Amino acid sequence: MLIKDWMATTILTVDANTSVMRATRTMKENNIRRLPVLSHGKLAGIITDRDLKDASPSSKADMDIHEMYYLLSEMKVKDVMTGSPICLKKDDTLEKAALVMLREKISGLLVVDDNEQLVGLLSESDVLRGFIHATGIQDGAYQFVIDMSDAGGSVSKLIDVLRQHNARVLSILTSFDDAPSGFKRVAVRILPEQGIDALASEIVSMSGYNIVSQSLDDLSDLPKK
Numbered sequence: 388m389l390i391k392d393w394m395a396t397t398i399l400t401v402d403a404n405t406s407v408m409r410a411t412r413t414m415k416e417n418n419i420r421r422l423p424v425l426s427h428g429k430l431a432g433i434i435t436d437r438d439l440k441d442a443s444p445s446s447k448a449d450m451d452i453h454e455m456y457y458l459l460s461e462m463k464v465k466d467v468m469t470g471s472p473i474c475l476k477k478d479d480t481l482e483k484a485a486l487v488m489l490r491e492k493i494s495g496l497l498v499v500d501d502n503e504q505l506v507g508l509l510s511e512s513d514v515l516r517g518f519i520h521a522t523g524i525q526d527g528a529y530q531f532v533i534d535m536s537d538a539g540g541s542v543s544k545l546i547d548v549l550r551q552h553n554a555r556v557l558s559i560l561t562s563f564d565d566a567p568s569g570f571k572r573v574a575v576r577i578l579p580e581q582g583i584d585a586l587a588s589e590i591v592s593m594s595g596y597n598i599v600s601q602s603l604d605d606l607s608d609l610p611k612k
Contacts, residue, residue, distance in 0.1 A: 388480060388481040388482065388517050388520075388521060389477070389479070389480060389481065390475060390476070390477055390478070390479050390480070390481055390484055390498055390500070390507070390509055391478060391482055391506075391507065392481075392517075393500050393509065393513045393514070393516060393517045394477065394506075394507030394508060394509045394513060395508045395510070395513065395544060396506065396507050398423060398505065398507065398508050398542055398602065399413065399417060399419065399422060400423045400424070400425050400505070401420060401422045401423075401424055401425070401434065402423065402424070402425055402426070402464070403424050403426040403431050403432070403464055403465035403468070404463050404464070404465065405432070405462070405463065405464045406460050406462065406463060406464070407439060407442055407443070407460075407462040407466075408460045408462075408469060408524070409445070410422060410434060410439060410464050411439050411443075411513070414436055414439070415476060417437060420435060420436045420494070420495070420510075421434065421495050421508070421510075422434050422435075422462055422464075422466045423431035423432055423472075423497055423505055423508065424465070425464070425505075428464040429473075430474075430497065430499070430503070430504075430505050431465070431470065432468035432469050432470040432471070433468060433470070433472040433497060434464055434467065434468040434469070434524060436467055436468075436550050438467050438468065438469065438556045439467070441467070441479055441503055442466075442467040442606065443464060464486065465564070472497050473487065473491060473493065473496050473497070474496065474497045474498065474499045474503075475496055475497075475499075475500060476500070477486065477498050477499070477500060477506055478600045481513075481514060481517045481518075482516060483520075484509055485514050486497060491604060494510060494511045494562060494587060495508060495509060495510040495511065496508075496509055497509075518540045520570060521558055522557070522560070523557030523576040523577055523578075524576065524604055524606075525556045525606075526578065527578075527603070527606065527609075528557045528558075528576035528577060528578055528584060528603075529576065529577055529578070529579060529599045529601070529602070530574060530575070530576045530577075530600075530601065530604070531574070531575050531577070531587070531590065531598060531600075532550070532565065532572065532573070532574045532598070532600045532601070532604070533545065533572070533573050533574075533575070533590065533596055533597065533598055533599060534566050534571070534572050534573075534596075535570060535572075535573060535595060535597075536567060536569065536570060536571045536595045536598045537563065537566075537570055537571040537595050538602060541595070541596075542559065542561070542573060544593070545573070545575070545590070545593075545596070546586060547559045547591060548586070548589055549575070549577060549586070552581045552585065552589070553579070553581055554578065554579040554581070554586065555577060555578040555579075555601070556575060556576075556577055556578040557576045558574075558575070558576045559573060559574070559575050560573070560574045560575075561573050561574075562574075572599065580598055583601070587600070587601060590597055
């Protein structure tokens with residue numbers, strides 16, 4: 388999965404000399420959490436709702452409301468923005484973006500082209516949308532989690548069995564960290580056209596294959612805030 392397929396391309400930006408008050412209003416009116424900052428048309432930084440909150444005077448500060456508004460109107464975005472923001476290229480993978488976000492503890496990053504021009508904005512929500520799409524859970528797919536030998540060809544053997552049962556494979560995710568030594572853990576989501584019980588029985592009968600779990604996620608009544 389590539390970043391360019393999931394990033395937002397309609398991007399609100401703010402000039403480095405814009406007041407903090409106006410930047411705050413722009414974020415609230417558009418329900419966004421970050422704004423790329425431009426200076427003379429070039430990317431200069433990024434400002435987030437957290438930056439604006441930290442820059443705003445505390446309600447307990449020893450100043451009246453007029454002084455507070457004056458301070459915010461005079462304070463510029465360039466004074467509180469993060470310069471040299473973390474950027475990735477539009478042809479980088481979504482998985483790479485997720486790794487960068489996790490390691491740097493950020494919830495979004497800027498996307499540039501080969502000329503370092505801003506072309507997109509990728510948020511943690513975009514990454515989650517891509518992950519959900521890749522797994523196939525939204526299609527009502529049935530999932531098997533299976534420990535199998537980490538030898539070559541073990542996944543291909545499983546795929547052959549799934550094909551024999553006319554199961555359509557939507558996604559395959561593999562991990563070695565969760566499996567016993569000498570094994571790999573494979574999560575496969577399928578849309579079966581035959582009985583799950585018969586398929587599960589055949590997988591269990593295969594030497595070196597152990598079903599850790601099998602389930603169909605109930606999406607009919609998802610929790611809401």
